[in-house]
Amino acid sequence: MSLAKSLCRKRNRKLFDKIGMKKYSAFALVKEAFNNHLGWKRAWRSAKPKKKYKIVIVGAGGHGLATAYYLGKNFGIRDVAVVEKGWLGGGNTGRNTTIIRSNYLQEESTAIYEKSRSLYETLSQDLNYNIMFSPRGVMMLCQTEHELRAMKRTYYANRLFGVQTEIVSPARMKEMIPIININGPRYPILGGLWQPRGGTARHDAVAWGYARAISSWGVDIIEDCEVTGILKKSSKVVSIETAKGSIACEKLCFVVAGSSSILAELAGFRIPVESVALQALVSEPIKPVMDCVVMANTVHGYMSQSDKGEMVIGGGADGYNNYTQRGSFQHIEETVRALIETFPIISRLRQLRQWGGIVDMTGDRSPIISKTPVENIFLNCGWGTGGFKAIPGSGWATAELLANGDPGRLAAPFSLNRFIEGRMIDESVAAAVAH
Amino acid sequence: MLRFICPICNLPADETELTPGGEAHIQRKGPGSSDSEFYEYLFERKNPLGIHFERWLHSYGCGKWFHAARCTKTMEVFGTYKAQEVKPPRHIIDNIKKKRPNWKNE
Numbered sequence: 001m002s003l004a005k006s007l008c009r010k011r012n013r014k015l016f017d018k019i020g021m022k023k024y025s026a027f028a029l030v031k032e033a034f035n036n037h038l039g040w041k042r043a044w045r046s047a048k049p050k051k052k053y054k055i056v057i058v059g060a061g062g063h064g065l066a067t068a069y070y071l072g073k074n075f076g077i078r079d080v081a082v083v084e085k086g087w088l089g090g091g092n093t094g095r096n097t098t099i100i101r102s103n104y105l106q107e108e109s110t111a112i113y114e115k116s117r118s119l120y121e122t123l124s125q126d127l128n129y130n131i132m133f134s135p136r137g138v139m140m141l142c143q144t145e146h147e148l149r150a151m152k153r154t155y156y157a158n159r160l161f162g163v164q165t166e167i168v169s170p171a172r173m174k175e176m177i178p179i180i181n182i183n184g185p186r187y188p189i190l191g192g193l194w195q196p197r198g199g200t201a202r203h204d205a206v207a208w209g210y211a212r213a214i215s216s217w218g219v220d221i222i223e224d225c226e227v228t229g230i231l232k233k234s235s236k237v238v239s240i241e242t243a244k245g246s247i248a249c250e251k252l253c254f255v256v257a258g259s260s261s262i263l264a265e266l267a268g269f270r271i272p273v274e275s276v277a278l279q280a281l282v283s284e285p286i287k288p289v290m291d292c293v294v295m296a297n298t299v300h301g302y303m304s305q306s307d308k309g310e311m312v313i314g315g316g317a318d319g320y321n322n323y324t325q326r327g328s329f330q331h332i333e334e335t336v337r338a339l340i341e342t343f344p345i346i347s348r349l350r351q352l353r354q355w356g357g358i359v360d361m362t363g364d365r366s367p368i369i370s371k372t373p374v375e376n377i378f379l380n381c382g383w384g385t386g387g388f389k390a391i392p393g394s395g396w397a398t399a400e401l402l403a404n405g406d407p408g409r410l411a412a413p414f415s416l417n418r419f420i421e422g423r424m425i426d427e428s429v430a431a432a433v434a435h
Numbered sequence: 436m437l438r439f440i441c442p443i444c445n446l447p448a449d450e451t452e453l454t455p456g457g458e459a460h461i462q463r464k465g466p467g468s469s470d471s472e473f474y475e476y477l478f479e480r481k482n483p484l485g486i487h488f489e490r491w492l493h494s495y496g497c498g499k500w501f502h503a504a505r506c507t508k509t510m511e512v513f514g515t516y517k518a519q520e521v522k523p524p525r526h527i528i529d530n531i532k533k534k535r536p537n538w539k540n541e
Contacts, residue, residue, distance in 0.1 A: 261482035272478035274457065275507075320437075320455035321507045323484050328436060330451050363478045420474040 024128055043129075043208055044088075044215030049222050049247050053081045055402055056240060056249035058227055058263060060084035061093040062203075062388065063380055064255035065210035066395020067402065068219050074396070075403040078217045081249075083242055085226040085259075089207030092257050095325075095357035096388040097280050097302060097314035099293050101138040101198035103165045105154050108413035108425050109366060110161040115410060116393025120201060123392060129209030131201050132307070137292040138198030139168070139177065141342070143187040144298055151193040158195075168192040179289050179345045187299060187341055200293060200304055206391055230267045236375050237267070253378040253402055258323065258358025260381035269373045271381070272419050273360045277327035278317040278385050281336075281354040285309030289345065299338030300331075303346075311346060313339065317359060317385055327356040359384050364418075366425035369397050369411040378402055379416070439491060442515045443499045456490030458482075459502045460522055484508055486531055486538055488523055491515075504531060 022028065022041050032039055055071065057064045060082045071077045084090075100120055102113035124131050142148035151167065158165040170182045170189045182189040211221055222244060229241030230252075239248040254263045258275040285308050295302040300316030315335030318327050332354060340347045362368060362382040367390070372379050380398045383390055397410035407415065413425060437450040458480050464472045481487070487507045492500050502520060504513040504527050513534070514527045523540070531538055 259484075261480070262484050265483075270475075270479045270481065272474075272480065274480050274482050318455075320489065321458075321482060321487050322510075323507045324510060328450055330436070419478045420470050422470075 024130075043212040044221055047081075047215075047220035047222055049081060049083070049220065049225065049242070049244050052248040053220075054079040054249070055251045055253065056080070056247055057082045057253045057255055058084075058240075059091075059255040059257070059259075060088045060207075060211070060221055060223065061091045061255065061257065062089065062207050062210070062391035063093075063257075063383070063394050063398070064253075065089075065207055065214065065221075066391050067253065067255060067380065067398040068214045068395075069210045070396045070399035071403060072214060072217050072219065074399055077403055078214075078219055080214070081220045081222060081247065082214070083222045083225045083227065083240075083247070085224075085256075087223050088211055088221060089204055092357040092359065092387055093203055093207045093391075095280065095355055096203055097304065097312050098200040098203045098388060099138065099198070099295070099302065099304065099314075099386075100133070100201060100389040101195050101293075102163055102389070103138070103140070103154060103158050103193060103195045103198070104427060105157050106366075106425050106427060107157075107161055109427055110158065110163055112367075112393045112397060112410045112414075113390060114161070114163050114393075115396060116390045117197065119392035119396065120389075121197075123201075123206070123209070127209035127213050129205060129212055131205040131209050133199065133201040134307075135197050135199040136304075138195045139173065139292055139294045140193040140195075141173075141189055141294065141296045141298070142191045142193070143184075143189060143296065143342075145190065147298055148190045151191070155193055163195070164197060165193055165195045168194045177290055177292065177294060179343055180294070181342055181344055184341045187296070187338065189342070198293065200306075203388060206388075210395075227263060227266070230263075232268070232374065237377055251376045251378065251402055253380065253398065255380045255398070257360050257381060257383065257387065260360050260379070264372075264379070267372070267374055267377055271368070271379065271416070272363050273368070273382055274321055275323055275358050275360055276317050276320065277322045277324065277356045278315075278359045279327040279332055279354060279356045280312065280314045281332060281351050282306070282313065283311040283346070283349040283351050286311070286349070296339065296342055299335070299342070301335040301339040301342075303339060303343065310352065311349060317361070323358055325356050325358055359387070361385075362419075364424040364426050365428040367394070367414050368416055369394065369401060369407065370415040370417075371401070371405075371407075372416065382414075437505070437510060437512065439501075439503050439512055439515050441493045441496055441499075442501050442517050443493065444497045446496070448493055448496055452493065452495040454492040454494045456492055456500065459488040459490045462521075481541075486513070486535070490518065 102117040225244045264271045293304040368382040400408035500518040503515045
């Protein structure tokens, strides 16, 4: 490359790196319309790693970016880097079915998921970035007597903890969701648990919005930067080795979902997590037929309709360890076969895309937000099949843990110690979701 | 789809005939063991990116448990062996080493 060219490229990069955040508004849109939309800036800088940061977060998915955001917002800590093996939001943040709800059974879960859901309500305004939160309501079907009993129990628990849910009769359900078949021979609908303030959001926008906010504060988001080694000195981390060189840090936080065990291995400890594939698929777009999210847990399927009109379908997780980001075909087949009985209208829909993500399952199906055996390494993982809904709350709690060195009220129950102490937060049956 | 040769019936078994049983060779700790030892037995897993020794149940076949060596990155199966083996037998290790010279058995 000639010298002139390289200088020019350097200058361009500097210009790019200098972008200030531009406020998005109706006014800005009109102004840009007169300017042929040439004035929009990149939403976040592509950064080169500095030599040292106060806090390094591994994983630029929703949870990692949210952690960086609440570190800056709630604690004023902005000497932070978020390093990412692939691209921003390219893991499970970009692979989920975007469902947001907080109707869990256990008090500890309800606290963090409800915090998360309530943060989602104002997230677009907070970030000045439209995350398209749509509180369209989440309906959990009860298709067996046992499930109905379990859901009633959840409903009473939700009432106690101030989460608004209600039990819906089959007749009312038919009114709310006309395409549902309540008399299915194998899976009749006996009722449902309805959370009116649950819903969906645009998953990518959540990651992009957080990235834009933290980048404007000077937090470095370093993509394409795999962590290859962790350097310890007297049981404390001093720096990490990455594809883009060595980065020193005072505190290190792993927020890498399915890859948590690999990083823990590098850091010299093991965690109670297994990685399995979870799949989803999306149909061709059709006219609006269903204006809420439906979860059919007996048959391991859940469905909602995207704003584009596609039916977004999620299934059950595979049962064996897997890092391939694709799952077994028979799981898709099982999910679709069962959903067709409940929603006969979808039987002729063509499926456009199918994909898989690697989820990190813990023994009690509850997450881990915790200190680790290494003094200045912190861990956020174990969200399993339901991490998207937890992004803001998880970031909030993890930021608190990182800033203070000790967990706050939200994170405390989710420590690694709970497995040794037998203090499980059992959501594997309680949440009644497809695990 | 995954396919194993069941070491009991010596027949190929598809994933749909089988039930996965997680990591193999986990030894139950005896009486008097500490809480953290029991934690290791109950919850802590290697969860490797690479060769994984695991248990499978031939539910729609002979109904017996067996062990398998499989790569979690490529889904390649390196062989199966009986559930009575307390560690991976020689021929399985050799087979893995032949295909993955850099692999270390921990």
